[in-house]
Amino acid sequence: MELVQYGLGRWLHILAGVMWVGLLYYFNFVQAAAMKDAQADGTAAGIAKHVAPRALFWFRWAAVVTWLAGMMLLGDKADEAFLFKERAYMPIGVGAWLGTIMFFNVWAIIWPNQRKILGLAPASEEEKASARRVAFLASRLNVALSMPMLFFMTASGGLFRRAVFGA
């Protein structure tokens, strides 16, 4: 049972997390700038039609798998991490909170607004413009949050925690 929870669970958490954060960085470091250039030379439709929906599909479902695998890893220690009940669980607690806020951003803010932008949900041009701004800022916020999230996730275990946090 521990092999599944800690061995396979951690592997799955990292696999899905790489896909989630990798696609987040793709959107922010590559696609946002590419869309600007593509709009200028009239080739943006291809990205919007063929690339963005596929990338968003893997992005949002990788977020689900990452979060669920993370919760499985925490197991019965989830309350100690999220409520900072024990000092040793503080770093992973901060990482878990940041990951959960990012997960909320994906499903409650980014995806509903992207549905309007991509024409998968009805929206006027004015609503689309507003959706673009909201989705953009939520995505940028997730890039900023991903930095401390990854720091706390990677520095939360045993040897690393003692070296980084001194306890």
Added chain:
Amino acid sequence: MKNPLDSLWGTVLCGLALTAVLYWLVRAAMTGG
């Protein structure tokens, strides 16, 4: 005032600053000072 999240480097700097602040807070909480 310009929103730092409008710029990619502004976003990265916000992430670094947040990491430093949270690290200081958590380390202080864990070591009792």
